[in-house]
Every structure is written in structure tokens, then in C-alpha cells.
Amino acid sequence: MGDIEVQKLLIANRGEIAVRIIRAAKELGMQTCSIYSEADINSIHWQRADEALLLEGQGALPYLDVDQIVQVGVQSGCDAVHPGYGFLSENSEFAAKCEAAGMKFVGPAPSSLDVFGDKVLARKLAVQHGVPVLPGVDHPVTTAEAIEFLGSLDDGQSAILKAVHGGGGRGVRMLDKDSDVEQAFRGAQAEAAASFGNGDLYIERYIPNVRHIEVQVAGDSTGSISHFWERDCSVQRRHQKILEIAPAPFLSATSRDALLDAAVTLGRAASYENLGTVEFLVSTNRENSEEFFFIEVNPRLQVEHTVTEEVTGIDLVQTQLQIASGASLDSLGLRQEQIVPARGYAIQARVNMEKINEDGSVIPSAGTLSVFNPPSGRGVRTDTFGYSGYQTATSFDSLLAKVIGYSSSEDFDATVKRVETALAEFDVKGVDTNISFLRSLLVHPSFLSGEIHTRFVDLEAAKLVQLAQELTDSTPFQRGELSEQAGASIDSDDPLAVLEYGMQASRGPNTSSSEDRNGQADLPGSVKSPL
Template sequence: MGFQSILVANRGEIAIRIMRAANDLGINAVAVYSEDDSQALHRTVADQAVALKGRGVPAYLNMDGIIEAAKESNCDAIHPGYGFLAENAAFARKCAENGIAFIGPDVEHLELFGDKGRARAAAANVDVPILKGIDRSVSLEEAQEFYASLDGKSGMMIKAVAGGGGRGTRAVTNEADIEDAYNRCRSEANIAFGSGELYVEEFLERARHIEVQILGDKSGNIVHLGERECSIQRRYQKIVEIAPAPNLSETLRANIIYAALSLAKSVNYTNLGTFEFLVSVKTAYEGDSFFFIETNARLQVEHTVTEAVTGVDIVQAQIQLSEGSSFTDIGLDGPNISAPRGFAIQTRINMETLMEDGTVKPSGGTLRSYEVPNGPGVRTDGFGYAGYTTSPSYDSLLAKVIVHSPSPKFESAVRRSLRALSEFRIEGISANIPFLTNVLNHPDFINWSVHTRWV
């Protein structure tokens, strides 16, 4: 029997996205909201809303409070969205102990891929390429020794073991900078993930970021929905995502997807996961080398572009797989998965001000006007409305503009994205639309001659 009611343990655009998917499946959607989110749009979109104690992020991290809200509203499942508790194995285990389904991967997969060192080791075990590194938490001294072992041939990345989303991450290309970078990463990781453990790996100065969307059912079957290009980043934070990856050879595409499938199958992966890789660009490596970096065992912000080019509702698939459906049941067995059609581009609309020195300052305030773009091939996922006062307690993401062009020419999707951005009307707060417009208008973007440090 399918779920009757799902509690969405999140806020903002992703909470609304999940609620719509649930409703389209005939499932009741329940929202939770913190004290400072009483005017948030997600609580009015839901069929029912339950208040949480506390303000800001801590309210959405209160496992007991969220499970109590699920029980109070007779929910038989919880969807965590992304961020907050989405990859928290302890929360998934607590859900099971209370007879509530966790819509996401199994606990063992959350634990495995929540430890980036263990994930690297798992990839190496099935001959999936990884960069030189240490597959466990390292001390400052061990990080310094690893850097020295590279003999100046490349720099070093310091990363949070429990991390993701670019937080707790630094590139080091000078030995004198290691201690400061290590301490900053440890501090950021502690704040973001509750763990200051760090690991190190070789740094690719010029690389593309390619990720593969994987789904697994409870019978051990694995399918992929193609790849996404996530190379447009600022300080390791994605700002523009594309599906499929432009200017990627069919051989390299096939090899990356095969690597993702091999790793997923080796651990009997279940539900939704994104397997992420770096592809070298003009480095000392021969040819088009690629390397596994991590798996995000959750729904991604950029799942939308894959939906656009495949026609698959990824959130509905998550829910149905958690109910126990097979790929055949939901029409995702091999012959029924369509090849990507055209290109899709997602731009992240962030509340921010770009300063004269190039730094970014978060912005906020009351929205006087909020008019989203529309028309053929345009979708906007957001949570703004005229009169809404934003909260400084949360991430700066306000909306996502997703465009799809069925044309095989990438520039057609670029033009549609630029048109959509020009139609977005936001007054009362500062947003990054001019910056995104400049990115999309740049010849390097149109010709796809970019890498993760291009911005």
C-alpha cells in the first residue's frame, strides 16, 4: 500500500516542489515551519502545517521535533529534501524506529557516502578512478606531509569528511597557506556539519564538474538518467547547471556513466543518488581523464534540468521507490527511459549584492514585487511573493529558473535562459540576475570553454 501522508522536513522552494509531487500522486503533504517562517509560502501550499519550536536552522534540525510533528499529523513517511537532515543517517534510523518511512537511500548508504573518505575507498575497490589522496580524517601534520608528497606537481584540496555543497573546502597551492586553510575548513565544517574532520586529495586546477543521476529500486536494479554539467561555480558553490553536459565526447560520457553505475551496483544502492566526477581540462593527465569525488545521497538542487530533458519526475520516482515500487511499476525500466532531448539550463537566483571588489554580500528585506518568468520551456521553482519578508537565518537561494529547449543546439537553450532572466521582476531586495546574465552572455559560456574556476 502506498503512502497516505508525507511530512516534508524542509522549507523554501524544495519543500513546495516535494509537496506538489506528493499531491500529484494523491498523497497528502504536511509542512513544518519554524517560528520565523510563519509567513513562508511552503506552509500555505501544504495540505496541513505543523509549527516547530525554535527559530532558524536549529528548528529544522530537531529530529525529535520533526518526528513528533509527523506522528501528530499521522504521516507514514518523511521527505527530507536537501540540506538540513537529508543525508543524516541517525535521522533515517530514528524514522525507522518510529515506524516512519524515510524517503531516500538506506541508512547504510547514507553512512557510506556521508564519509567522503570511505566513498573514495569504495570507488577504488571497483576500479573507478580517484585522485591521489588520503581516504580518512587527517591531522594538520598529515595534510602537510601529503602536500609535500606531491612534489609541487599539483596543489591540494582540503575537504570536510562529512561535507558537501562546497562548504569546508579549500584549494591550497602554497605550502605556507596549509595551516590557515586547514583551520578555516575545520571551522566551516564544524558549523555546517557538526564535524570538523577533514581529508585531502590532489587538486585539479582546471577541471569540469560532471555528475550522474542514479536511481536504485529495492530489488537491486540500478538505472541512470544521464549526466549534468555543474562547472559554473563560485567558491565551490554551483550557480548554473546544465543537462546534458555540452561538448562532452560520447566515449567520455559513456565511461563516466559506466563508472557511476559500477559504483552504485557494487553497494546495491537504493533510491536517488548523484555520483560526482571531475574531468581534467588541459592538465598533465593524458586524454580526457575523469575522477570520482563524491556521492550525494539525496535530492539535488539541480535535479530539475534532468527532469526537463528526460521527462521523468524525479521526486515522484523517489516517493514511489520508497513505497516499494519497481522500475517497471513506475515506467523506468530500460526501454522506457528516453534519451535526453535538447538542453536544459538552471540558474540559481540568490539574494545577494555584488560589491565593487568582487565579493558577495547576502541581501534581504521585503519583496515589493515578485513576478516570475514563464512561456514555452520555462519553469520557476521559488518561494517568494509580494509582501514576503526574507529571513537572514537561511540560505540565500530565492528561486531557480529552469529552461528547456528541444533543439540540439546549446545556444538555443542559452537564449531562452537569457530571455527568462530578463523577464524576472524582483523589487525590494538585491538579487544576482545581472551577474547570471553576464555569465550566460560570455563567449566562453556559449562555446562551453569553461571549468570550475572560470568564474
């Protein structure tokens, strides 16, 4: 499908990323159309769009229904579809059907999705163009092949099974010489099949204590490729990111240049169009120098795109929409030489609805947000779909909000303190969250000194939970002391109620406190006070 000027955009997603895309599209003058399922009847994302369409089906399944989403998009007159992240964002069938129906898919071509959606094909592409990869098997393996590969490793070395068509930590199992390979294989295979519709696995050598560094790239229809610098996503729990940083604060200039060059090389080799992320592992070898290995390409918008936006000043979602409308990187002022180096640091903290046990294990949390006061202020950004009174849906991912802190200072600690302070100010009640756990990471000496690696959280989980509890105990409203509301009770249906209250106050002290109301803090229209 050729380039078009997008007039009406279908957002084929939900939650905070749908809200983010809707805002970006409206700023470009586009009409927006949102979708939602019955499970999202209380979600704010579809209420923000110019038009909203209810999908048939229960839970999350409607957001995976290719034919239904394409049909409602065509019927509503949309000429483009933004898939967000997750769900159908990397589905080449969905991209092809959108294009065939006359709707531009805001993302790479279906052929690129086929290549990078298959981790084995992506490995082969990297090898062909001289990008280092970990030793492994370049085809989907059987249990016997996995056992054979594990046996070929030196003493003390480990392997890792990964889903060929997956990501996000699903369908992954680590193996050492004593592992029950058959059991691990069955578990990873079942998880991959359930999550991605395909149970194929591949295997490669596992390297402990590595950093996860990724490079943001974009390409256009002319074949031009630019990078937007790198992010450090090493803070992970069970292979899932929870804190992300831009740029990587403890990366050598030599490694940075090599990673950026490798990412652009892969983008050019694939004639990549639109936004994508090239991911690497960086380790320190015996000579105490850094070496890196290609992992995969995520051919879509990333959850952590926010930190790159903060340090570059570039709206990546609008860039996606403009490229989909036919703009070139040159016309957008995004040729590589036009993109200034990242300035300062940005950190994103993923606030999840979950209960963290003393041993670090996690249980998803659900309920009604009785209080929801996200942080704001200079250098603080919160991307969310939450609001006070929102009844959370158990059918979906536990992500509630992304708190992003930015400082133009070259002092990394300044940004760390900004994000930690913002999280301490984030008042959420009605569901359990990981806010204190995130704060425990930000104040940990290993994080501040750059000694974090992808297994750090899993190895130190119990100690981090203990530190998180200490931080909770030192934060008044997070331990429940300020859950009551103070101030005047007004009629929320009366637009002149506040004025009437002011007139009464001028006549005499006839107002009542929450104490006078026998502790009835939740009266309609009562004003929350931090004092």
C-alpha cells in the same frame, strides 16, 4: 522497514523544495504535512500543504531537530518523510529514527547514508570497484599529515582540504607550496564543524581547470539501478553551483559512456535505493583526451534535479515517492533500456538574494519583496517560494528561485538564449539579487564555447560584475524605470470592483492615471503595467 503505500507525507524542509515536493505528492494523491519555524511565519511553503505544524525553536535550528520532527510526524499520522535537500537529508540518524517510528524515509537506507556521508569511505568504495579517484589520503588527516602530503606533490601541483562529512563548498581550502597549512586547516576544520557537526578533514591533489560532471541515478529494493544521464555543474562560485546544464554539452561520447558506467557500478556496489547523484571531475590530460575522477555521491535529491526532469520528461520527485511506496524501476517503466536519451538541453540558474561587489565578493541581501514577477512561458519554469510582499528571512540560505529554461533543439545556444531572456524578464524589487550576474555568465563567449571550468567564475569575477552592470543598464525595469504602477485603482476587497470600473469606463473617461494621483503608484489593487 518494509515497503508501504504512502498516504500522508511529512515534508521535513522549507522554501522552494518544500513547495516542489508538496506539488508532486498531491499529484500522486497523497496528503501532505509541512513544518515551519517562527522565522518562516511568512513563508508560502507551509500554506501549500494540507496540514502545517509549527516547530519550537528559533531560526533554522528547528529544521535540524531530529527528535522534534520525528515526534510531530508521528503525532500527525504521517507514514513517510521526505527530507528534501540540505538540513537532515543526509543524516543517517534521522533516517533510522523515522523508520523506527514507522515512517518511511524517502531516500536511501541509513547504511547508504553512512557510507556516502563519509567521503573517505566513499573514496574507498570507488577504489575497490575500479572507479578512478584523485591521489589523496584515505583517512581523516592531521595538520602534520596534510603538510606531509602537500610536500609529496611535484612542483606546481596543489592540494585541497575537504570536509569528510560535508559538501556544498563548506569546509574546503586549497593549498599550494606557499600556503599557511595550519591556518587553512584550522579554518576548514572550524567551518566543517559548524556546518556538519564534525570537523574531520581529508586531503587530495587539486586539479585546476576541470569540469564538474554528475550522473543522476536511481535504485530500487530489487537491486536494479538506472541512470538518467548527466549534468554539467562546472559554473561555480567558491565551490558552490550557480548554473547547471543537462546534458553536458561539451563532453565526448567516450567520456560520457565511461561516467555513466562508473556511476551505475557504484550504485550497484552499494545496493543503492532511491535517488542519488554521483559526482566526478573531468579534465583534459597532456594527450588532449579527457580523464575523470570520482568526487562523491550525494545520497539525496539535488537542487539541480530540475534540468534532468526537463530533458527526460521524468518527474524525479514522484519517482522518489513511488520507490519509497514499494514500486520497482521495472514497474515504473524506468529500466535502463526504457529511459530514452536526453532530448535537447536544459539550464538552471539559481537566483540568490545577494549583493555582488565590484571585486566579485558577495554580501547576503534581505528585505521585503515589493515586486516579484517571475518569468514564464514556453520552455520556462520557475521553482520558487517568493511572492510580492514576502519578507525574507535572514536565517536561511539565500536561494530565492530557480529559473529553468528548456529547448528540444540540439542547438545549445537556443536554450542559453531562452534562459537569458527569462532572467531579463524576472522583475524583483526589495532585495538585491544575482540576476544580472547570471546573465553575464550566459552571454560570455567562454560559456557559449564550452571553455568554462570550476574556477572560471572566481578568476573572472570582476569582469563578470562589470558585464552584469552593463546588462542591468540595458534592461529598463532592472534599473528601476518601470517601478511605478499604471492603470486603474480598484478596491481589492470588493469582488465586483473590476466590473464596476468597467461600467464607469463605458460611461466616460473618469479614471485616473498614476500621474494624476501624484505618483501614488502603490494604491491597493492597482494594476502593474509593463508599458
